[in-house]
Structures are given as structure tokens and as C-alpha cells.
Amino acid sequence: xxxRILLADDHTVVRDGLRALLERQxxxxxxxxxxxGRDSVRLAEEQSPDVVVMDIAMPNMNxxxxxxxxxxxxxxxxxxxxxxxxxxxxVLRSLKAGAKGYLLKDSLRSDVIEAxxxxxxxxxxxxxxxxxxxxxxxxxxxxxxxxxxSYDLLTDREREILQLVxxxxxxxxxxxxxxxxxxxxxxHRTHILQKLDxxxxxxxxxxxxxxxxxx
Amino acid sequence: MRGLxxxxxxxxxxxxxxxxxxWLGFGGLLVSIVAAAAGxxxxxxxxxxxxxxxRKAFFERLxxxxxxxxxxxxxxxxVRDFLLSPEPTIAAAETTRLAGLERESRAALHAYSQxxxxxxxxxxxxxxxxxxxxxxxxxxxxxxxxxxRHRLRDSFFYDELVPRRNAMLQIxxxxxxxxxxxxxRAEEQLTAxxxxxxxxxxxxxxxxxxxxxxxxxxxxxxxxxxxHELERRLEENTRARADLQELSAKLVRAQENERRALARELxxxxxxxxxxxxxxxxSAACAEDLHEVREHLGAVRTLAEKTVNEVRDLALLLRPxxxxxxxxxxxxNWHAREMTKRTGLNVVLSxxxxxxxxxxxxxxxxxxxxxxxxxxxARHANARTVEVDVKREDQxxxxxxxxxxxxxxxxxxxxxxxxxxxxxxxxxxxRIRIDSQLGRGTLIAAELPLPELARKEDMxxxxxxxxxxxxxx
Numbered sequence: 001x002x003x004r005i006l007l008a009d010d011h012t013v014v015r016d017g018l019r020a021l022l023e024r025q026x027x028x029x030x031x032x033x034x035x036x037g038r039d040s041v042r043l044a045e046e047q048s049p050d051v052v053v054m055d056i057a058m059p060n061m062n063x064x065x066x067x068x069x070x071x072x073x074x075x076x077x078x079x080x081x082x083x084x085x086x087x088x089x090x091v092l093r094s095l096k097a098g099a100k101g102y103l104l105k106d107s108l109r110s111d112v113i114e115a116x117x118x119x120x121x122x123x124x125x126x127x128x129x130x131x132x133x134x135x136x137x138x139x140x141x142x143x144x145x146x147x148x149x150s151y152d153l154l155t156d157r158e159r160e161i162l163q164l165v166x167x168x169x170x171x172x173x174x175x176x177x178x179x180x181x182x183x184x185x186x187x188h189r190t191h192i193l194q195k196l197d198x199x200x201x202x203x204x205x206x207x208x209x210x211x212x213x214x215x
Numbered sequence: 216m217r218g219l220x221x222x223x224x225x226x227x228x229x230x231x232x233x234x235x236x237x238w239l240g241f242g243g244l245l246v247s248i249v250a251a252a253a254g255x256x257x258x259x260x261x262x263x264x265x266x267x268x269x270r271k272a273f274f275e276r277l278x279x280x281x282x283x284x285x286x287x288x289x290x291x292x293x294v295r296d297f298l299l300s301p302e303p304t305i306a307a308a309e310t311t312r313l314a315g316l317e318r319e320s321r322a323a324l325h326a327y328s329q330x331x332x333x334x335x336x337x338x339x340x341x342x343x344x345x346x347x348x349x350x351x352x353x354x355x356x357x358x359x360x361x362x363x364r365h366r367l368r369d370s371f372f373y374d375e376l377v378p379r380r381n382a383m384l385q386i387x388x389x390x391x392x393x394x395x396x397x398x399x400r401a402e403e404q405l406t407a408x409x410x411x412x413x414x415x416x417x418x419x420x421x422x423x424x425x426x427x428x429x430x431x432x433x434x435x436x437x438x439x440x441x442x443h444e445l446e447r448r449l450e451e452n453t454r455a456r457a458d459l460q461e462l463s464a465k466l467v468r469a470q471e472n473e474r475r476a477l478a479r480e481l482x483x484x485x486x487x488x489x490x491x492x493x494x495x496x497x498s499a500a501c502a503e504d505l506h507e508v509r510e511h512l513g514a515v516r517t518l519a520e521k522t523v524n525e526v527r528d529l530a531l532l533l534r535p536x537x538x539x540x541x542x543x544x545x546x547x548n549w550h551a552r553e554m555t556k557r558t559g560l561n562v563v564l565s566x567x568x569x570x571x572x573x574x575x576x577x578x579x580x581x582x583x584x585x586x587x588x589x590x591x592x593a594r595h596a597n598a599r600t601v602e603v604d605v606k607r608e609d610q611x612x613x614x615x616x617x618x619x620x621x622x623x624x625x626x627x628x629x630x631x632x633x634x635x636x637x638x639x640x641x642x643x644x645x646r647i648r649i650d651s652q653l654g655r656g657t658l659i660a661a662e663l664p665l666p667e668l669a670r671k672e673d674m675x676x677x678x679x680x681x682x683x684x685x686x687x688x
Contacts, residue, residue: 064540087549089549106519
């Protein structure tokens with residue numbers, strides 16, 4: 001079964017390039033192309049793609065709002081953002097909207113392919129450059145405020161769980177992977193959020209990206 | 216420490232008082248002139264009426280007195296005729312005529328007593344008793360027989376009647392003299408009262424004239440002051456216009472500089488990178504082996520990546536897309552991070568989420584103000600930390616930028632940036648305060664009122680993000 005893909009970008013050149021790249025993969029199938037946010041929501045509903053590759057800056061509706069609507073209608077769809085914005089506000093809001101991956105327009109093409117495969121399997125994917133930029137910002141902020149890196153507060157087990165959760169795994173998957181009960185995983189997760197002063201899984205993922213724990 | 220928004224509301228209030236004085240002054244003057252004229256007319260009328268009345272009364276009394284005199288003379292004649300006439304019938308007729316005369320003279324006396332002046336009362340009473348006695352004497356003769364008349368007539372006539380008549384006439388003369396004196400006195404009184412009237416008139420005119428002069432002086436003074444103020448305003452206006460021209464010239468220059476910088480950026484950076492890409496692509500097309508092609512394509516990739524970054528930075532510098540995509544707070548956050556990254560300035564932003572959903576104009580205004588202020592803190596003030604505060608209240612949004620830098624004296628420093636801030640805030644009907652002192656840092660605080668409509672729209676949009684945005688991507 002091929003991975004069914006919807007491309008959403010208002011620039012035809014980008015869509016054509018992407019289509020050419022993706023169709024070289026035997027297990028990829030581009031089922032539709034949308035030129036704006038509203039179109040992408042409509043086509044996602046019609047085609048029920050496995051993965052949507054979404055630009056943020058689009059007319060009529062931006063990609064983040066489109067992501068929110070697509071996932072509200074069909075949570076099984078995975079969205080990868082492919083944007084020129086590398087600021088953390090875009091990354092965090094994309095995560096909050098439910099996107100699983102974040103790519104920059106100057107990311108390596110191999111990254112695009114890897115990202116689509118990852119999110120199709122329910123894993124997160126962030127291009128290395130985003131991770132690096134966010135990490136630099138984060139370190140700078142810590143230095144500026146004279147704060148210690150709260151990552152040091154985490155136990156080895158908690159770090160392990162942080163990475164697995166950030167990669168997009170559910171509590172049950174993590175529990176199976178580590179051979180513990182899902183309740184234990186949930187407890188660890190709560191501790192992690194408390195220690196890092198985070199409030200949601202998207203924030204946790206952003207943190208993991210900043211720390212270079214995932215990419 | 217100076218606020219920079221001037222207030223000029225006191226003038227309108229101050230203007231009312233002189234007008235009131237002028238209105239009251241002119242009104243009072245007019246009323247007093249009209250009142251003086253009316254009073255004079257009434258007084259003149261009264262004087263002339265009094266004069267007529269006095270003359271009339273005098274002549275009436277004079278007439279009455281003459282009548283009384285005539286009656287006295289006539290009575291003498293009648294008595295003489297009666298005493299001389301031997302015929303009883305003629306005598307009887309004379310008696311009847313005498314009786315009529317007596318009634319007439321009593322009536323005349325009574326009439327005179329009505330208009331009696333106090334100073335002639337004594338003389339008049341004397342006259343009255345004389346006349347009464349006279350008539351009684353005459354009545355006595357009426358009862359006389361013809362012989363008695365014959366016998367006694369001479370002695371009666373010369374000893375009694377004539378002296379009595381003379382006495383009466385003397386009294387009447389006295390009364391006439393008194394009467395004339397009274398007339399003179401009354402006329403003197405009239406003269407005195409018209410003299411008084413003249414004086415009153417003079418005084419009134421003097422007062423009116425003085426009041427008019429005073430009023431004229433006041434008016435002139437007021438007019439001069441107005442003229443002075445007008446001149447001052449004109450001067451102020453001219454100065455303001457010159458300021459404005461200078462400001463707009465500065466703005467035009469600033470805009471031109473910005474365009475120049477942008478053009479240079481596009482040409483020097485983006486243009487160069489694109490030219491390089493072109494050359495690499497051509498080299499790749501002409502390359503002999505695959506390895507060389509890969510090398511050239513790798514260079515193209517690196518250059519393209521660089522160009523994408525440059526274009527994005529340029530676009531963000533012109534207008535951060537977060538402002539349109541997510542709202543004010545993420546845009547301010549981004550700007551704070553960028554400043555920290557580029558200059559090392561520690562920007563601490565505290566803003567509530569409610570500040571995200573503001574009307575477009577307000578978002579832009581606040582963003583530009585904060586951007587300008589933070590840039591100033593970094594560039595001119597050498598600040599280490601800048602605190603940015605944005606708070607949305609029910610009807611307005613307040614924001615402030617405070618730094619710990621060198622500060623400046625707002626009385627002398629009026630850069631384009633500060634003027635631009637004031638202009639942006641003023642256009643949205645807000646207020647701005649710029650507090651700074653050398654060595655004490657700078658605080659720029661402003662508040663913008665939120666329009667009713669925008670508040671409602673915001674409430675409606677609070678749940679979903681604005682979906683109608685498009686930025687360069």
C-alpha cells in the first residue's frame with residue numbers, strides 16, 4: 001500500500017518540484033495538490049490522504065489553521081509542515097495545531113522523504129536545522145537569564161521517556177518498549193513536564209527539538 | 216521628566232469673561248442713556264405742567280380777588296342808591312340786588328378759600344370777617360324806615376361804610392400782594408427745580424460719557440490683546456508648519472534611505488547570490504563528468520539556501536509575518552529573540568494573551584513603537600535590559616518599554632523616531648508619555664483606546680485565528 005500524499009503550497013514551482021521528487025519513490029503516491037489553505041482542507045476531506053505536506057504562508061487560510069481543521073476532521077492524517085519560517089513561534093504553533101513534522105524549504109530533499117515516512121508511521125520528524133536554530137535560541141535565553149538547564153534534573157529513565165514521547169509514541173507504545181506499565185509511563189511524563197516547567201506535549205516536543213534530543 | 220503631548224484647552228474658557236464684560240458694559244450704557252433721556256423728558260413735562268398750573272391758579276385767584284373787590288365796590292353803590300332812594304319799591308329792589316350780591320360775594324370767598332395759600336390765610340380770614348361784619352352792617356340798614364335812611368345815611372355812609380370798605384380793599388390788596396409773592400416764590404421754585412434737572416442731566420451725561428470712555432478703553436485693550444494673541448498664534452502656526460515641513464522632509468529622507476538600503480541589500484546580496492547560482496548552473500551544464508556536475512550543483516544548493524535566508528530576513532525586517540499569522544505577542548517575542556541574538560540586549564517581554572487579538576492598526580502601532588524603542592535602547596542608550604509590557608484592558612491597551620540605558624533629555628532630543636511614535640499613537644487617539652533623564656534610563660509608556668466595533672469583532676474572532684492572511688512565502 002503506497003503512502004497517499006496531499007501537497008499544499010501556493011507556489012506551483014514548489015509543488016512541481018516536490019511531486020517530481022516524491023513520485024520517484026515507489027511507495028509514494030501524490031493524490032492531490034492544493035494551492036491554498038481552504039483548498040487543502042476540502043481536498044483532504046475528499047481524498048483522506050495519509051500525509052499532508054503543508055506550507056504555512058498561503059492565501060485564504062494559512063497552513064497552521066488548515067492543519068487544525070484537517071486533523072479535526074480526520075485525526076488519522078499526518079501533517080508535515082514545509083515552510084520557510086524557522087522561528088519557534090511557527091514551530092510551536094504548528095505542533096499545537098497537531099503537525100507531526102517540521103521541515104524548512106531549504107531542507108535536504110532526503111529529509112522530506114524521511115519526514116513523510118516517519119510521520120506516516122506516527123513518528124515525529126524535525127529537520128536538523130530547525131533543531132539547531134531553536135537550540136541556539138534556547139541556550140542564549142538560558143544564559144541571558146542565568147538559569148540552569150533543567151534537563152540536568154531529569155533521571156535517565158525520564159530522559160528515555162522524554163525522547164520516546166517527543167518522537168511521537170503513545171504511552172502504550174512507550175510502555176511496551178520499556179517493559180513497564182502505561183501508568184508508570186504516565187507518572188514519568190507528569191514528572192518530566194513538572195521538572196521542565198512545560199504544560200503540553202507540543203511544548204515537550206519543542207523542548208526535545210531545542211535540546212537536539214530528536215530531529 | 217516631561218510629558219510631550221501639549222494641551223490647549225484653557226483658552227476657550229478664558230475668552231468668555233471679556234465678552235461678558237463688554238456685553239454688560241454696552242448694555243448698561245445704552246440702558247442708562249435711554250433712562251436718562253426718558254427721565255429728562257418726564258421732568259421737563261412735569262415742570263412745564265407745574266408752571267401752567269401755577270400761572271393758572273394765580274390768575275384764577277387774582278380774578279376771584281378782583282371779583283370780590285368789584286362786589287365790595289358794587290355793594291357800596293347799591294347801598295348808596297338804597298339809602299338815597301325815597302321810593303320804597305326802588306329801595307326794595309336795591310335790597311334784593313344787595314342780597315344777590317351778598318350771596319355772590321360769599322360764593323366768591325368760598326371759591327377763593329379753596330385755593331388759599333398758607334401765607335395769605337391770616338389776611339384772608341381778616342378779609343372774611345371784615346366782609347361778614349360789613350354785610351351785617353348793611354343788613355341792619357335794610358330794616359331802616361325812609362326817615363331813618365334819610366337821617367342816618369350821611370353819617371352811616373362816611374363813618375361806617377367807607378372806612379369799612381377801605382379796610383376791606385386794603386386787606387384785598389394785601390392778599391393780592393401776598394398772592395403775587397406766592398407766584399414769585401412758585402416761579403423761583405420752578406427755576407430751582409429746572410436748575411436741578413439741568414444738574415441731573417449734566418451728571419448723567421458726564422457719567423455716561425465716562426462709562427463710554429472706559430468701555431472704549433476696555434474694548435481697545437481687549438482688541439489689542441486679541442490681536443497680540445492672533446499674532447502669537449500665527450507665529451506658532453508658521454513655526455509648526457516649518458516643523459512639519461522639516462519633519463516631512465526628514466520622513467522622505469528616511470524613506471529614501473530605507474529604499475536605498477533595501478535596494479543595496481537586494482542588489483548586493485540577493486542579486487549576487489542569484490548571479491552566482493546562474494554561473495554555477497551554466498558550469499554544471501558544461502561540465503564533463505558527473506563528479507564535476509555534482510560539485511557545481513552542491514554550490515548551487517548552498518547559494519540558494521543562503522539566498523532563501525536573506526530574502527526571509529529581509530521580508531521579516533519589513534514586516535514580521537507573525538504579526539499577521541499569530542498576532543502581536545508572538546511577533547514581539549520574535550523581535551525580542553532577534554534583538555538578543557543580534558545585539559546581546561536582554562529583552563524581557565511580559566504580555567497577556569488577550570493582547571494577541573487586537574485590530575490590525577493597533578497591532579502594527581504597538582509593534583512598531585516597541586521595535587523603535589527597543590532599537591533605540593540597543594543603539595543609542597547602551598542598555599543591558601529592556602522590559603516590554605503589554606496589557607490589554609477592557610476599553611484600551613497599555614504598553615510600555617523601559618530600559619536601564621543612558622537616557623536623554625526629552626526637552627532637547629526630538630528624533631524622528633520619537634516623533635514617529637507620537638504620530639502613530641496620536642492617529643489612533645491614544646496618549647504617549649516619554650520619561651527620560653540622563654543616566655536614569657528611559658520609559659516610554661502609551662495607551663490606545665480600542666474602538667467599540669473592534670472590541671466586538673475581537674470577541675467574535677477570539678476563538679479562531681484570522682484565516683485571511685497571506686504573507687510572502
